[in-house]
Amino acid sequence: MSEKELGKKWDRCLADGAIKFGTGLGLGIVFSVLFFKRHTWPISLCSGAGLGMAFSNCQNDLRSSYLLHRSQKVGLCNKTHSN
């Protein structure tokens, strides 16, 4: 992975983190107001879940260059010579 690619991946990670945190915050506010009598815990739960999703995406993105993808896998065959 080149440095430019790594930099782009980190930029994507940060942008994704901000978006998921904001989305979680918004959905948490909606649920808190509608169902949970304006308590704070749904807001914290949903924003935390958003951050967790962003972390997981980031982890997969950064690890993807080291993983062997399905199309690249080579099968091994054991040849048995019977005499």
Add this chain to the structure above:
Amino acid sequence: MNTSVSRSTIRSPRRADRTETQRHVSKKRLATKVTIAGGALYIAYDSGLLGSSEQGSEALNRAKAAIPPAVEEWMKYFGLETPLPTMPKVEFSPVQAWNSGVRRSISSLSEAPTKATQYTNQGLQYLKDLTK
């Protein structure tokens, strides 16, 4: 004379005591709330906000492109003609500055031993010349 008020009169009416219309209204309210929450969740999912990081960054770029015209439109609608303060264009790039700083410090560290021997040799030569 018993003046104490029984607890059952103070307590809120039991579920069985509620009229059919009240139950109907509460069901409607619950249905409305579920619809709103479900709609919010669907909008978030459909616009790619809960997907992969590429979808998230695409959504952010779309939002960046859509917000300034929307803000201008709303300001015209409300009659506020004053333009928003634009971000001043700064020529300084912190990333470039940091990278050049790292490169300079590492190169000076790598050259430090040779330069140190050079300067000590020059100093010794100078002292030798002085003592001659």
